[in-house]
Amino acid sequence: MLDEVGVRATIKFCAKKLELLRQRGRTDILSRLPSHELSFHTTLHSVHPLPTEYLDRFGFRAGAEEFARREDEGFRLVGEISGQHLTSYGQPGESWAPQVFPVLRKWGVPTYLDAHSILGINGQPFWYGGVLCYTDLVNLIRLQHRDGGLEQYIRDFEAIDTTGKETVFVSTYDHPTEFSSTVFWDEVNFLDGKNPPLLQPAPLREPGEQTKYIEMLRQFLLYTRKQPDVEYLTASQGMALELQRRAPITAEDVERIAGALGNQITFAPVGGAYLAPSEVFSLTAKHLKGQILMPELLYGPEAEEPSVITAPTVSVQALADAALGQFDQVMGYKQLRSLYKVGGNLLNPVDLLCTMLEAVRTGAEEVPVLRGDLAAAQYVREPKEEGGWTQWVLWRKDFYPETIYRHTRLQTWTLKPAVF
Numbered sequence: 001m002l003d004e005v006g007v008r009a010t011i012k013f014c015a016k017k018l019e020l021l022r023q024r025g026r027t028d029i030l031s032r033l034p035s036h037e038l039s040f041h042t043t044l045h046s047v048h049p050l051p052t053e054y055l056d057r058f059g060f061r062a063g064a065e066e067f068a069r070r071e072d073e074g075f076r077l078v079g080e081i082s083g084q085h086l087t088s089y090g091q092p093g094e095s096w097a098p099q100v101f102p103v104l105r106k107w108g109v110p111t112y113l114d115a116h117s118i119l120g121i122n123g124q125p126f127w128y129g130g131v132l133c134y135t136d137l138v139n140l141i142r143l144q145h146r147d148g149g150l151e152q153y154i155r156d157f158e159a160i161d162t163t164g165k166e167t168v169f170v171s172t173y174d175h176p177t178e179f180s181s182t183v184f185w186d187e188v189n190f191l192d193g194k195n196p197p198l199l200q201p202a203p204l205r206e207p208g209e210q211t212k213y214i215e216m217l218r219q220f221l222l223y224t225r226k227q228p229d230v231e232y233l234t235a236s237q238g239m240a241l242e243l244q245r246r247a248p249i250t251a252e253d254v255e256r257i258a259g260a261l262g263n264q265i266t267f268a269p270v271g272g273a274y275l276a277p278s279e280v281f282s283l284t285a286k287h288l289k290g291q292i293l294m295p296e297l298l299y300g301p302e303a304e305e306p307s308v309i310t311a312p313t314v315s316v317q318a319l320a321d322a323a324l325g326q327f328d329q330v331m332g333y334k335q336l337r338s339l340y341k342v343g344g345n346l347l348n349p350v351d352l353l354c355t356m357l358e359a360v361r362t363g364a365e366e367v368p369v370l371r372g373d374l375a376a377a378q379y380v381r382e383p384k385e386e387g388g389w390t391q392w393v394l395w396r397k398d399f400y401p402e403t404i405y406r407h408t409r410l411q412t413w414t415l416k417p418a419v420f
Contacts, residue, residue, distance in 0.1 A: 001214055001217070001218050002035075002036070002221075003032060003035050004218075005218060005221045005222055005225070006225075007221050007225070007232045008035060008036055008037065008232065008234055009036050009037070009232075009234070010036070010037045010038075010039050010087070010088060010113060010234045010235045011033070011036050011037070011038055011039065012039040012040070012041035012088075012090050012113070013038060013039070013040070013041055013078050013082070014041045014042055014043060014044065014045045014074070014092075015040075015042075015043040015044075015073075015074030015075070015077045015078050016043060016044055016045070016074075017045075018077070018078055018081045018082065019077060019081065021081075022081055030081070030082075033082045033083075033084070034083065034084070036234075037084070037087050037088075037234035037235060037236060037237075038078065038079075038082045038084045038086050038087070039086055039087065039088040039089060039090055039113055039235065040071075040074070040075050040078055040086045040088070040089045040090075040107075040109065041089075041090055041091075041092060042071060042074065042091070042092055042095075043070070043071055043073070043074030043075075043077075044074075045092040045186065046092055046093065046186035046189070046190040046394055047190070047195060048190060048193055048194065048195050048394075050092060050093075050095035050394070051067065051071075051091060051092075051095045051096075051097045051100065052094075052095040052096060052097050052389070052401050052404055053095070053193070053399075053401070054066065054070065055067060055097040055099050055100075055401075055403075055404060056097075056401035056402070056403045056404050057403070058099065058403070059302050059303075059403070059407070060098065060099055060299065060300070060302055060330060060335075060407050060410070060411070061302060061328070061329075061330040061331075061335065063097065063099030063407070064099045064100070064101075064102040064103050064330050064331050065331070066099070067097070067099055067100050067103050068103045068106070068331070071103070072103075075107055085108065086107070086109055087109065087110060087111060087234070087235050087236040088109060088110075088111040088112060088113040088235040088236070089104050089109050089111075089112055089113070090112065090113045090114040091114055091116070092186075093186070093392050093394055094116050094118070094389075094390040094391075094392040094395075096116055096118045096119075096404070096408070097404055098128075098129065098404070098407045098408045098410075098411045099407065100129075101128065101129025101130060101131055101299075101411070101414075102129065102130075102299065102330050102331035102333055103331060104129070104131050105129070105130050105131065105331070105333065106331050106332070109131070110131060110132060110236065110239060111131060111132045111133070111134065111235040111236065111238075111239055112128070112131050112132070112133040112134065112135060113134050113135075113235050114133075114134070114135045115135065115136075115137075115140055115171070115173065116135055116136065116390075117135075117136045117381060118136075118380070118381050118390070118408065119133075119135065119136065119379060119380050119381065119408060119412075119415075120135060120136025120137075120379065120381075121379055121415070121417050122138070122417075123136060123137055123138025123139070124137070124138070124169070124417060124418070125137070125169060125238075125242075125417075125418040125420070126415065126416065126417050126418055127274075127276065127414070127415065127416045127417075127418055128411065128412075128414055128415050129299070129411055129414050130297055130333075130414060132239050132242070132418055134169070134171060134235065134238065137169060137170075137171045139160050139168065139169060139170040139171065140170075140171045140172075141153065141156040141157060141160075141170065141171075141172050142172050142173055142174060143172075143174060143213065143216055143217055143220065145178050145179070145209075145213050149213070149216055150216040150219055150220060153216070153220050154220065154223060157170070157220075157224060166420070167241055167420035169238065169420070174217065177202065178213075179205075179210045179213050179214060180202075180204060180205060180210050181202035181203060181204055181205060182202070182203050182204070182205055183202050183203055184202065185201070185202040186394060187202075187393055187394070188200050188201070188202045188203075190394050191393055191394060192393075192394075192395075192396055192397065193394070193395055193396035193399060241420050242418050242419060242420055243272060243273065243419045243420060244273060245270065245271035245272060245273040246271065246272070247271050248293070249270060249271065249283065249293040249294075249295065250293065251287060251293070253270050253271070253293075254283060254284060254287040254293065254360060255360055255361070257270065257275070257280060257283075257284075257357075258284070258357040258358075258360035258361050259361060261280070261357055262354075262357075262372075263354045263370055263371065263372035263373065264372065264373055264375040265277050265280075265350050265353055265354065265372055265373065265374050265375055265376065266374075266375040266376040266415075267280075267376060267415060267416035267417065268280055272419065273419050274416040274417050274419065275295055275416060276297060276376075276413065276414050276415055276416040277353070277374070277376050277412070277413045277414075277415070278296075278297055278298040278299070278300070278336060278349075278413040278414055279295035279296065279297055279298075279416075280295070280353065281298065281323060281336070281349060281352075281353045281356075281413075282295055282296040282297075282298060282323070282324070283295045283296075284323075284353060284356045284357060284360060285319075285320045285323035285324045285356060286320075286324070287360060288316055288317070288319065288320035288356060288359055288360065289317075289320045289321075289324065296334065297333075297334075297414060298327065298333075298334045298335060298336050298413065298414075299330050299333060299334070299335040299336065299411065299413065299414060300335070300336055300407075300410035300411040300412065300413035300414065301328070301335065301336040301337055301338040301348070301349055301410060301413075302328065302335075302338050302410075303338045303410075304338070304348070304406070304409075304410060305338045305339050305346075305348050306348065307339070307345065307346060307347045307348050307351045307369070307371070308339070308345060308346040309345050309347075309369050310344040310345055311343050311344045311345055311369075312368055312369060313366050313367065313368050313369070314342050314343050314345065314355065314366065314367065314369055315343065315365065315366055316356075316359040316364065316365055316366065316367060317365075318342050318343055319342055319352065319355055319356050319359065319367075320356065322340040322341060322342045322347075322352065323340065323352060323353075323356065326340050326341065336349045336413060337349065340352050345369060347369065349413070350371075350372045350373065350374050351369065351370065351371050351372060353372070354370040354371065354372035355367055355368075355369050355370050357370075358370050374409070374410075374412060374413070376412035376413070376415050377409040377410075377412045379412060379415060380405075380408050380409050380412060383400070383405065389401055389404075389405070
């Protein structure tokens with residue numbers, strides 16, 4: 001149907017699903033894949049433990065290695081069977097984990113495509129972990145598989161505010177199982193954190209319903225494509241629209257950022273785009289050392305540690321040397337340290353950056369050690385008051401992955417808005 005109406009989609013595949021299609025000789029499906037863009041959706045989808053479950057036992061660095069160990073073969077398999085380089089990743093259900101991002105970069109996957117609301121910036125695309133994320137979008141609409149679903153779908157589309165913006169993203173998605181079944185297949189089998197002794201089929205829709213809902217989707221596509229200035233994009237095509245910073249960063253830019261941030265560490269605008277907090281960290285240190293002002297993305301630290309301050313004032317050059325010369329690594333990428341040795345002090349990266357920003361503001365050779373907050377972490381959704389992580393029925397009722405939540409906040413060192 002998508003091919004007939006001329007819409008190229010981003011299609012998420014689990015490795016096991018694609019492997020079964022090949023084993024069963026479904027060349028009719030496989031032959032259509034080159035018309036679309038392929039995305040990785042993990043190896044086994046809902047089989048416990050899911051990424052959130054198994055990565056909650058690991059830190060950030062070790063978790064990235066574990067995700068690669070468990071999922072690399074499946075990722076390679078989807079690429080091999082489809083013949084494509086996969087352009088995005090999206091978690092099954094709500095099985096979010098920040099440790100996946102260094103692995104995605106290693107795989108060469110540039111985008112994250114999902115609908116969860118665990119992390120987001122005002123409902124717009126954003127960068128996190130070095131990957132462009134289309135998640136928690138404010139303009140998220142989809143077909144309701146019921147009578148009147150098409151009319152509601154069109155009303156939702158027409159209600160989107162497009163005033164005052166050159167580019168407005170609208171995300172829409174569907175699941176094959178929703179066309180064929182009245183209940184998600186994984187809700188039938190994997191509820192409450194358990195794997196079944198025997199897989200059960202999901203209850204099928206009545207004859208003719210699947211065709212009816214596919215036709216509703218067809219009519220929606222045909223209707224929206226006729227509207228002025230509407231274009232359907234895949235994940236990578238959307239990425240190509242992002243506005244990049246063109247002008248080089250200047251000393252005046254760094255001084256302005258230092259004045260604006262104070263002790264609240266978050267992303268900062270520059271040259272029509274944004275810098276993630278860790279890019280500000282590297283840029284500020286280079287400014288203090290008189291180096292070329294090229295920002296560098298660093299992953300957030302392994303832990304949130306309090307600074308140990310024995311000398312209330314520090315050398316500015318010692319600050320910059322520590323920021324540039326001391327780092328950890330994750331999957332071969334630089335990572336902020338939990339504590340930096342600066343003279344007799346051990347400074348966490350927030351306090352180190354706050355102190356470097358003070359050095360930029362004053363121009364002094366020695367500055368007092370300042371304390372600050374990682375304000376970017378406010379974009380991580382707080383846990384629900386009643387406890388738990390999300391409302392997904394596949395989790396145990398008492399499931400709360402504290403480690404996942406903690407590392408999600410720490411990795412907001414890499415967070416910044418995308419600009420379109």
